[in-house]
Amino acid sequence: MPADVYYKYLKMRGDDAIFICGSDQHGTPIELAAVKKGVEPRILADEMHHVVKSLFEKYECTFTHYGKTHTDENKEVVYSVFNELFNNGYILEKEDMQAYCNIDKRFLPDRFIQGTCPYCHKRSARGDQCDSCGRLLEPAQVLDPFCAVCGKSDISFRKVKSLALELDKLQNEVKEFVKNNQKHNWSRDSVNKTLSMIKEGLKPRDITRNMRWGFQVPLAGYEDAVFYVWFDAVLGYIGITKEWNAKRWRDYWQNEHTQLVQFLGKDNTIFHTIMWPAMLIGSRLGFVLPYTIKESQFLVSKTVKFSKSHGIGLNMKTALEIVDPDYWRFALMSMYPENADSEFTDKGLAEVVNAIMNDKIGNLAQRVLKLSKSNSFLVEDKIPVGDSPSVKKITKEYCDSFDRLQLKKAIGSVVRLADIGNGIMSSKEPWVLAKKAKDDERIEKQAKKTFSELIAITYAIGVLLYPFTPKASAALLSFFGVRAEPTLKMLEDKVRPDLDNEPKPIFQKMTNSEIEKLKKYA
Numbered sequence: 001m002p003a004d005v006y007y008k009y010l011k012m013r014g015d016d017a018i019f020i021c022g023s024d025q026h027g028t029p030i031e032l033a034a035v036k037k038g039v040e041p042r043i044l045a046d047e048m049h050h051v052v053k054s055l056f057e058k059y060e061c062t063f064t065h066y067g068k069t070h071t072d073e074n075k076e077v078v079y080s081v082f083n084e085l086f087n088n089g090y091i092l093e094k095e096d097m098q099a100y101c102n103i104d105k106r107f108l109p110d111r112f113i114q115g116t117c118p119y120c121h122k123r124s125a126r127g128d129q130c131d132s133c134g135r136l137l138e139p140a141q142v143l144d145p146f147c148a149v150c151g152k153s154d155i156s157f158r159k160v161k162s163l164a165l166e167l168d169k170l171q172n173e174v175k176e177f178v179k180n181n182q183k184h185n186w187s188r189d190s191v192n193k194t195l196s197m198i199k200e201g202l203k204p205r206d207i208t209r210n211m212r213w214g215f216q217v218p219l220a221g222y223e224d225a226v227f228y229v230w231f232d233a234v235l236g237y238i239g240i241t242k243e244w245n246a247k248r249w250r251d252y253w254q255n256e257h258t259q260l261v262q263f264l265g266k267d268n269t270i271f272h273t274i275m276w277p278a279m280l281i282g283s284r285l286g287f288v289l290p291y292t293i294k295e296s297q298f299l300v301s302k303t304v305k306f307s308k309s310h311g312i313g314l315n316m317k318t319a320l321e322i323v324d325p326d327y328w329r330f331a332l333m334s335m336y337p338e339n340a341d342s343e344f345t346d347k348g349l350a351e352v353v354n355a356i357m358n359d360k361i362g363n364l365a366q367r368v369l370k371l372s373k374s375n376s377f378l379v380e381d382k383i384p385v386g387d388s389p390s391v392k393k394i395t396k397e398y399c400d401s402f403d404r405l406q407l408k409k410a411i412g413s414v415v416r417l418a419d420i421g422n423g424i425m426s427s428k429e430p431w432v433l434a435k436k437a438k439d440d441e442r443i444e445k446q447a448k449k450t451f452s453e454l455i456a457i458t459y460a461i462g463v464l465l466y467p468f469t470p471k472a473s474a475a476l477l478s479f480f481g482v483r484a485e486p487t488l489k490m491l492e493d494k495v496r497p498d499l500d501n502e503p504k505p506i507f508q509k510m511t512n513s514e515i516e517k518l519k520k521y522a
């Protein structure tokens with residue numbers, strides 16, 4: 001969502017921006033789920049992809065392309081980067097032991113092994129982690145292991161060949177990259193984490209393992225191996241751009257002027273600040289490196305249970321049963337955990353929707369438009385929005401925040417503009433001015449000025465809301481006869497509200513029954 005908000009801002013500014021994202025389809029969880037369901041992993045992964053893609057659409061995320069990683073295009077990118085890394089001497093060949101089920105006649109990567117946790121002794125351990133105590137595990141540590149596919153314990157450990165990326169050989173160049181690019185608004189947390197990991201010394205990291213679902217390793221002797229999901233998932237940024245446009249992808253990825261801005265959660269940072277740049281650097285293919293890493297902290301909640309993968313709890317789908325996407329977009333961006341974890345509460349959501357969106361912004365717009373309609377003699381023909389000192393000041397503040405990727409501050413600027421409008425409402429009382437203006441020319445002049453200022457503010461709110469609440473932005477701007485996608489240039493326009501139509505509210509309050517619905521997820 002923050003990436004979508006930022007992208008919409010770049011479009012408003014008139015940049016040549018593309019917004020690329022997608023589903024990372026490989027990995028053991030999907031293969032295991034597919035084996036259990038008795039379907040091809042590809043079918044299941046594509047099903048999930050379509051579910052997620054359509055949910056993003058509902059939330060008004062306007063990707064240039066939302067693709068996926070299991071495509072021919074991505075495979076070509078993965079193979080070419082791998083081949084260059086191999087030829088350039090950054091790939092280490094080694095031997096490991098991997099579990100093998102003698103009944104299913106297949107290798108068992110992490111989650112395919114289950115058993116007893118060596119720490120808490122619960123029967124909830126998997127080859128990568130214990131679900132009960134949360135500790136990370138290696139497959140060989142699991143006690144009384146059994147195969148997650150057949151449930152039997154006929155498991156042996158076999159010697160396998162595997163490949164690792166020699167991050168140690170690329171360490172100095174990665175460090176150089178971080179030192180150069182961190183000034184482009186990286187958070188201190190992401191820089192510290194990265195530099196401290198580099199200081200400890202980077203070690204080779206596995207890029208292959210023996211399982212079925214994934215891109216087969218194009219090297220003799222590795223017929224049973226596929227690339228590790230992390231390796232082809234990050235390259236998916238390039239592969240998905242290629243999937244979008246086979247002709248233009250290089251214009252962005254192999255262009256020294258491109259600024260690659262990446263949005264991610266803090267649990268994903270080192271993949272984007274260390275592994276991914278190391279792969280790009282080591283390939284020597286001239287791909288752009290991340291310009292900005294926009295890391296976010298976690299949104300946590302004590303009152304509501306969020307669900308990520310199990311379908312239970314509050315998730316992207318169930319959230320739509322409570323309020324419409326615009327409300328979630330605005331509320332979540334108001335709570336955006338930009339620098340520290342932030343807390344989500346049901347009261348907090350209702351507070352943002354009712355006190356800020358409805359009372360401050362929506363009511364102001366509604367009142368200004370209604371007053372203008374009933375006092376049309378005070379509404380000038382062409383109100384120059386750019387002449388309003390409040391609009392000018394707030395727009396500058398808003399753009400400065402966006403340019404520094406401080407999105408929470410940017411949404412705060414929109415609220416501040418509404419505060420200014422509400423302040424004018426209560427100090428100038430335009431409805432009183434309107435009454436007096438009828439027989440006093442001096443007051444009429446003053447009233448016209450006040451109406452112009454309020455109308456300019458209302459129009460500007462309509463423009464500035466666009467990255468956060470595109471639907472409400474369109475609804476508000478439609479009262480000014482604007483149907484086009486908003487741009488910052490529109491803040492220089494001369495406008496007049498359409499006084500023929502009855503102004504409708506752009507936001508509604510959350511009802512008690514909507515607030516009650518959230519309790520279901522307590």
Ligand SMILES: [Zn+2]
Pocket residue numbers: 117118119120121122125130131132133134135
């Ligand atoms: Zn445990």
Ligand SMILES: [Zn+2]
Pocket residue numbers: 101102103104147148149150151152
């Ligand atoms: Zn088995």
